[in-house]
Amino acid sequence: DAKTTQPTSMDCAEGRAANLPCNHSTISGNEYVYWYRQIHSQGPQYIIHGLKNNETNEMASLIITEDRKSSTLILPHATLRDTAVYYCIVRLNTGNQFYFGTGTSLTVIP
């Protein structure tokens, strides 16, 4: 079952940074934080994942708090194409299942 809590919806102005929070207060020491997004009528797309260090790739940055109980996905310069539902997932890296919650619906406003 989903072990994360995310806001239902958020807005962000085009060109500004979008900061999407996620609470995972029951995360265990060997569970990773994964982020996916789903654009309307498509399957979910992998964005980034991390264990305890901050991570950055060409799509986004992931900031994980020191106690690992929460994280923030940062889209540095949001565009209209970033409008999507964003899912935060915790998962054992040796495990198989991905459990999705209901995610955050991000709307990028022109």
Next chain:
Amino acid sequence: DVKVTQSSRYLVKRTGEKVFLECVQDMDHENMFWYRQDPGLGLRLIYFSYDVKMKEKGDIPEGYSVSREKKERFSLILESASTNQTSMYLCAHSWRGTEAFFGQGTRLTVV
């Protein structure tokens, strides 16, 4: 490019019919998954498979079964379709410990 092929994008079936949803991956991945997605409920895991002929129940297996006879193919079976199984069905695959890759989904309507 990673490819996950789901047999149909849209499907309409009658109540009581046996329905097969097929998923094929070309990455030789061990793990394959079936999810359904409904408004307000997010993605819910139905079944997953971690090897050929191996399967485990997810959160909502009732009314579904699965088959994995070959590594690249994972089938979801609705033995007797009902209207409450109208939904978007998503297949995914992954290596153990890596990100999952999703297909485009099959929108099933049971009438």
